[in-house]
Amino acid sequence: MSNHHKIVIVGGGTGGITVASRLARALAQPDIAIVEPSDRHYYQPLWTLVGGGAATKESTVRPESGLIPRGATWIRDAVVEFQPEQRRLVTRDGRRLGYDWLVVAPGIQLDWHKIDGLSAALGRDGVCSNYSFDFVDRTWEFIRGLRQGRAIFTMPNTPVKCGGAPQKIMWLAEHHFRRAGVRDAIEVVFASAGAKIFAVKKYADTLERLVRERDVVTRFHHNLIAVRPASREAVFTRAAPGQAAEEVVLKYDLLHVTPPMGPPDFVRTSPLADANGWIDVDKHSLQHRRFSDVFALGDASNLPTSKTGAAIRKQAPVLVANLLAAMAGRPGEAVYHGYTSCPLVTGYGRLVLAEFDYDGNPAETFPFDQAKERRSMYLLKKYALPQMYWHGMLRGRA
Ligand code: FAD
Numbered sequence: 001m002s003n004h005h006k007i008v009i010v011g012g013g014t015g016g017i018t019v020a021s022r023l024a025r026a027l028a029q030p031d032i033a034i035v036e037p038s039d040r041h042y043y044q045p046l047w048t049l050v051g052g053g054a055a056t057k058e059s060t061v062r063p064e065s066g067l068i069p070r071g072a073t074w075i076r077d078a079v080v081e082f083q084p085e086q087r088r089l090v091t092r093d094g095r096r097l098g099y100d101w102l103v104v105a106p107g108i109q110l111d112w113h114k115i116d117g118l119s120a121a122l123g124r125d126g127v128c129s130n131y132s133f134d135f136v137d138r139t140w141e142f143i144r145g146l147r148q149g150r151a152i153f154t155m156p157n158t159p160v161k162c163g164g165a166p167q168k169i170m171w172l173a174e175h176h177f178r179r180a181g182v183r184d185a186i187e188v189v190f191a192s193a194g195a196k197i198f199a200v201k202k203y204a205d206t207l208e209r210l211v212r213e214r215d216v217v218t219r220f221h222h223n224l225i226a227v228r229p230a231s232r233e234a235v236f237t238r239a240a241p242g243q244a245a246e247e248v249v250l251k252y253d254l255l256h257v258t259p260p261m262g263p264p265d266f267v268r269t270s271p272l273a274d275a276n277g278w279i280d281v282d283k284h285s286l287q288h289r290r291f292s293d294v295f296a297l298g299d300a301s302n303l304p305t306s307k308t309g310a311a312i313r314k315q316a317p318v319l320v321a322n323l324l325a326a327m328a329g330r331p332g333e334a335v336y337h338g339y340t341s342c343p344l345v346t347g348y349g350r351l352v353l354a355e356f357d358y359d360g361n362p363a364e365t366f367p368f369d370q371a372k373e374r375r376s377m378y379l380l381k382k383y384a385l386p387q388m389y390w391h392g393m394l395r396g397r398a
Helices: 014-026 044-051 136-145 165-179 201-213 309-327 375-391
Strands: 004-010 032-035 040-042 061-063 072-075 079-083 088-091 096-104 149-155 186-192 217-219 222-228 233-238 246-251 254-256 294-296 340-347 350-356
Touching (some): 014 032, 096 309, 149 246, 165 186, 186 222, 309 340, 340 375
Parallel strands (some): 004 096, 149 186, 149 254
Antiparallel strands (some): 079 088, 088 096, 222 233, 340 350
16 A cells, blocks of 8 residues: 555545545546545434434444545544654554645544543433434433433533534423423423523524523533532533632433533644644635645634534535645635534424524525524435435535
């Protein structure tokens, strides 16, 4: 196997495969290597519906081998070090891989260990998370089994992938409790380290109304720091602006945790990182700010937008156009304006399709008010978007 490729892509997830497919289509003689340790590729957006019992977890996974485009080589290994001065990276198996052009897309790291007691508690006695493929079906098991008590849904104080996912599962659970006739016996709590329900006002207005109408208890400025499964207690730091931080302990019967997240360690400690540890790219061109032969997209980048697959769908064509221009010695002219989307599931058959740009301005696709809950948008998420993902986006077509 060659130890030098014209283009090396780090990560064969949403961003890596989408870019690889677009490049493979555009180049007459592609010489692309994708470094990806996992033999499975996940469509993570559907995990929300798996946790809500409306999709199977098997339907969200496909073999990685079937997604590698013709003209690309899959190197089943993990990158451990970037050496951009030498145009080289080092892998876990000790391989030194040279490149002319590098695309970085290794995703975000889930820091389960940063919450005391969580790793041991996950998947047992009411503690669950849609953010883990291994445990996502437990979420539904625990929601379905709950007849009374308190169900808490948390959101951490770090960036997360899909900022809406921590509350989507809460809305599904709330709807299920009503349908099962147990809603009056269950307190539904959204405990978030943030200050409000959603960042963009247009959609936040709808969600705030739903909070009132559906009797959801919101506890903002609450950051989960520990889980005590023996006593079924969740421990939070409450740190409201202008007030001294205090510890708050809440009993739970169901605890859905969104773990803290951050840049992968090997990215954070690399010369490619910004001060916060994310890959440091220009927010319009997606080219690295210091190493012009490096590009990045997706969750590991420091693009100041919400980290979603939908954002990557708009980032990938821009990155590819600017990379091809750079390879031809021309300045890149494609511009990314920060588009991202959050299909906010607000119940079974209900969805608010939030779409917005860097400035938080709505950037909607459909000619109707997307801040309204709609069944059509739920069907879009459940049926159309997965098909578009597997057959369009990952094939470099949509
Ligand atoms: P990923 O797709 O996570 O891929 C990263 C890849 O890099 C992985 O395959 C990994 O194995 C690989 N990798 C890791 N370390 C290394 C290494 N050292 N070397 C080489 N490769 C490595 N998005 C939406 O658009 N809409 C939604 O409704 C939505 N809902 C979501 C709900 C949940 C519960 C979750 C978890 C996510 C959701 N997302 C949603 C977010 C979306 O899935 C991610 O934003 C997207 O997959 C990020 O793509 P990525 O390529 O940056 O990272």
